[in-house]
Amino acid sequence: MPNPSYQERRNQVESYFDRTAVDAWKRLTSDAPVSGIRATVRAGRDRMRATLLSWLPTDLSGKRLLDAGCGTGLLSVEAARRGAEVYAVDLSPTLIEHARERLPSDLPGQIDFAVGDMLAPEQGDFDHIVAMDSIIHYELEDALDVIAGFVERARTSVLFTYAPRTPALALMHAVGQFFPRSDRSPAIIPIPESMMQARIRASAWFDGWEIGRSQRVAKGFYTSQALELRRCTETN
Numbered sequence: 001m002p003n004p005s006y007q008e009r010r011n012q013v014e015s016y017f018d019r020t021a022v023d024a025w026k027r028l029t030s031d032a033p034v035s036g037i038r039a040t041v042r043a044g045r046d047r048m049r050a051t052l053l054s055w056l057p058t059d060l061s062g063k064r065l066l067d068a069g070c071g072t073g074l075l076s077v078e079a080a081r082r083g084a085e086v087y088a089v090d091l092s093p094t095l096i097e098h099a100r101e102r103l104p105s106d107l108p109g110q111i112d113f114a115v116g117d118m119l120a121p122e123q124g125d126f127d128h129i130v131a132m133d134s135i136i137h138y139e140l141e142d143a144l145d146v147i148a149g150f151v152e153r154a155r156t157s158v159l160f161t162y163a164p165r166t167p168a169l170a171l172m173h174a175v176g177q178f179f180p181r182s183d184r185s186p187a188i189i190p191i192p193e194s195m196m197q198a199r200i201r202a203s204a205w206f207d208g209w210e211i212g213r214s215q216r217v218a219k220g221f222y223t224s225q226a227l228e229l230r231r232c233t234e235t236n
Contacts, residue, residue: 006142010117012186013137014091017071026098029072040220045133048217048224049075052130052159055213055228060084063127068118068150069134073099073111079130080110087123089114119149126153131160133224137186140195147229148205157212157230164216164225165190193225200229208232 027034028042053075057063061083067076070088072095080086090096093115100113116123118134129150135143143162150158193214200206212228 003142003145006138006145009138009142009186010091016186017090017092017095026072026095029074037221041222044217044219044222044224047219048132048161048222048226049078051215051217051226052132052161053078055157055159055226056082056128056130058082060128064125066118066123066126066129066150066153068129068131070099070113071095072102073113075130075132076111076113077102077104077107080107084110084128086111087114087126088112089116089118089120089123091115091117119146121153124153125155127156129154129158129160131158133161135160136163136188136224139189140191140199143189143191143196144199144203144205147200148203151206151209151229151231155231157228158209159226159228161224161226162196163188163190164223165192166218166223196225196227 024038028038028045034042056065056079059082060079063084065079065084065086067073067079067086067088070076070090073088076086076088076099088099088111090099096113096115103111103113114123118131131146131150135146138146147158147160150160197211197214200211206229208231209229210232212230213226214228215226217224217226
């Protein structure tokens with residue numbers, strides 16, 4: 001069961017993305033014109049999405065994929081085009097509704113958009129789990145709990161991103177504290193790259209898994225670190 005701190009932050013994230021920021025988020029994930037700052041965030045997210053997709057097989061036919069924190073479903077659509085059966089879940093009913101409206105007509109039945117928690121066990125098991133910028137608002141212990149929940153349900157790989165600790169992110173976090181509380185997004189929690197990897201290697205939760213590729217994407221006001229976890233293959 002998730003920690004109380006996870007549940008509290010989860011509720012803040014849900015409120016922000018389903019009420020405060022939903023219009024901005026729908027615009028950001030479309031091709032509509034946006035401001036200079038948001039344009040860098042859009043470009044960064046596009047690059048990160050492409051990175052995660054490049055770590056997945058080009059042919060996902062017969063594979064089941066969880067898009068954890070799917071937002072408006074851009075990654076889900078690309079995975080479905082490769083043949084995956086996608087379960088796309090997000091806390092925000094409004095973003096899920098928007099994702100359903102955007103679903104291309106040539107992908108009937110390949111994506112199941114659902115409102116809910118990315119850790120809900122009733123979603124079942126998956127070949128691949130992808131969580132792009134879905135745990136960046138959680139403290140390290142809660143983030144590790146989430147990732148551990150993913151590996152329990154993944155057969156092949158877990159791909160996720162987190163906010164690396166950098167001077168630029170620290171500055172943006174400090175500046176954000178000057179905004180009125182009602183306008184603030186839930187704080188992004190930077191985690192040192194070495195600490196994230198060390199904790200994964202040291203934890204029994206991740207026995208049978210190995211760290212694969214790691215890639216940082218930094219574009220203007222967007223900085224995120226991708227990490228690949230792969231199930232170990234036994235050798236004779």
